[in-house]
Amino acid sequence: MANVEAVRVEGLSKSYPGRSVLRDVSFGVDVGEIFGLVGPNGAGKTTTVECVSGLRRPDGGSARVLGLDPRTQRDEVRRVLGVQLQQSALPDKLRVAEAIELYSACHRAPVEPGPLLTRLGLDAHLRTPYAKLSGGLRQRLSIALALIGAPRVVILDELTTGLDPQARRNTWSLVEEIRDAGVTVLLVTHFMEEAERLCDRVAVLDGGRIVALDTPQALIERVIRHQIVRFRPRTPLTPEMRADLAALPQVRELTEIDDRIVITGAPDVLTGVTAVLARAGVIAENLRVDSPDLDDAYLALTDTDTDSNSETGTDAATDTDVRRVGRR
Amino acid sequence: MSTATTPAPITLTPRRPARGLLSQVTRTELRLFLREPVGLLWGLLFPVVLLVVLGSIPGTRKHGDDLDGQSVVEAYVPILTAFTFAMLALNAMPPALAGYREKGVLRRLSTTPLPPSRVLGAQILIHGAVATLATAVITLVARFAFGVHLPRAPFAFVVTVVLTALALFAIGLFVSAVAADTKVANGAGAVLFFVSMFFAGLWLPRAKMPDTLRTIGDCTPLGAGVRALGDATAGHWPHGSAFPVLAGYALVFGIASARWFRWE
Structure with missing residues (x-):
């Protein structure tokens, strides 16, 4: 198992009637890293992680989690993969403690909930029904549920959307702690500040294709x-x-x-x-x-104004380079 | 996280699961069911109250000719039994399940090793248990308060109850499976409920129906169910078509639900 990647996506493609959502998407996530998937709305980020988690069946290509196929080895994958969904929901009247209890029971070897809940600041809300939780608390409960099964890989989809800046920063240190606890993180985000701060490597998805994949620093240097x-x-x-x-x-x-x-x-x-x-x-x-940051790199890479160039990645960068200087 | 001391970083210590899976899901669903007491109110309390009210009206315990020699209360015991199953299977369960799908509850669960079908199992178990409890209460109240004799063919009665339950929950599951959202599930469930209850004889007992209507009713799940319940109560094995009709509904709609149930 030493060389198995945490996640391997190979030639993934997916179309819905009339539009193609993913076109030949390939990337690998190494064990122990925080890997970012960034891109504009509709770029195919969520569809990609849905294919990885086995919620969606790709038209072509394959996804593997620690070498396991989410389609044919559903249970094995669910045992090692924790998922925090963009719109995750629980029944309105289910209380925090009960949700934890239920999701613990879903797993063969769940973690001790006490320390996790304390760290997430949920211990004071154990008896609060889901409907009455604030957005931040729902998000943290969602993280807790993704971690309760002691996963080795976790997918966090738009984790900090809708959170205030303070809550967002708190969540960032949480993500780092998750990684430090030995869990590989696949992070979907559209906040470049978040990707730059957290991710070891970032894949930029645009129009269903990967237009760049590198460390945040290299992406910035490559583009601008x-x-x-x-x-x-x-x-x-x-x-x-x-x-x-x-x-x-x-x-x-x-x-x-x-x-x-x-x-x-x-x-x-x-x-x-x-x-x-x-x-x-x-x-x-x-x-x-x-200094340009990942925001600039991202805009240059996904810029649709220069559509003839944008798909070739770095070539487009030199063009937009000049423009960006002008804009500053 | 407003405390001055930084909390200890995340640790993921394994522990043994506290409880078996099905029992945990059922426990959770039961809690939620009890917190939303509508199902309990309409599925258990309402039919029992209806029976008590009906039985308290003077004359309803008298045996007359117009109901094939039955008293009004006697005629209504199987109808109210059908009512509780229909209420829970067609009115209570479909919106609950459609709501779970609409809100992404099932989708969220399907990212865990738990097969989301367990939630369906738990739902049917709970609603079925409440309906069974209501049947027992109705039968006993009818016996001890209003002198209606217990089913004279108990085995046939139990078989009828089980088959009726299977047919109705299969239909309810089918509604949950194909309904686009909670509203559709609510609407479709209600329409099916009223049509079924009409043929069950809620407004016009079967004995008073014209022959054509009764023949049509025999082909509906609750027409067949109420007829079979009446037969079992009277002490004989239900008439020819009742069991095949009930089993047919259970089979067809059960297979259709399994085929078309959408988790998201």
Whole structure:
């Protein structure tokens, strides 16, 4: 079992009458990682995880969870896979403790519920019926139910949609703890901040295809190769200093707006700029560095305006690159 | 998570499951059933109250010629028995199951090793148990309060009750299977309920029906059921067509439900 991937999806395709939802989707999730599946609404994220969890039958291709086929080895897969669904529901009058009891009974070797409920902050709501739980508590109960069977892999679908920023951050540390507890996480999200912060690797899904798959950092670097540095020199720059800055190999463009300097350049342009300023003894005030984040990469990768290019991934990036700089 | 101390990180310690699967599902469903007392009210309380009210009206215990020699109360005991099964199988269960599907309860459960069919099993078990309890209460109240004799052919009576239950729950399950949502399930269940109860003789006892109507009624599950219950109560094995009709409904609708039940 040492080399078996937590999840392996191979050539997955699925169509509904009149439209194709997944087209040849392939990716693998390594044991122990947090793997992100991102993409715009309707990109096929949920359909993909539904095929992985055996809720939906793909038209073509295959899905495996720890080497098991969710269609022919339904029970085996359900024993190792926990699922938190986007719209998960329980009967209105079912109480938290009863839901936990029921879902525990569904599994052969469930976990001790006490510590899990305490960590999720559900211990104070054991007698609350499902209908009366707040959105955040429902989400946490849903996580608890996904973990109660001691899964080795867990699918979390749009976990933080509808949560306030504080609750979202709390949930992020939870996801990290789940991974640290030895559970592989397949995370579906449309928050790039979330994917960037949590995921070891991210697959970008658009129009039913994977348009990119890499670490968040590599995706950012692949798509957008620039950094913008802005500052206000305490003393005006001399023409020599300006020439020194412009001569740096990383600098592509240097502009002055009133007393502010804006430098656009390679991702490591800041190092060169600060070195020049330090040598010249110039103090940079209000120094600001704009680095592109996964949001920018995501927009570039899934941009449908440039539809002729967007499907080829990196080629499109250079185009949008320029545009994005302009937009900033 | 407003406490100052950070809670201990997630730990997943295995433990032994507390209870067997079917019993846990049934326990949960029973709790939910009791929290929504509509089923209990209409399936158990209402028919019993109806019997008591009916039996308290002067003259209803007198044996007359117009009901084939039966008293009104006697004629209504099998009808009320049919009523409780129809109420639970056609009016209470389909909306409950359709609601589970509509809200994604079944879909959520199907991501666990639990086969969601267990939920159906538990639902039929609970509604069937309440209907059986109601049958017992109706029979006993009729016996001890109003002097209606107990079924003279007890075995035939039990077989009839079981077959009627199977036929009605198969139809109820079929409604749950094909109804798009709770509203449709409610509507379809109610229509079937009133049609079935008409042929069961709720408004016009079978003895008073014209021959054509009675013949049509014999082909409906509750027409056949009430006739067979009457026969068993009177002490003989039910007439020819009743059991095949009931078994046929149970079989056809049972297979159709299994074939077409949608989990989401």
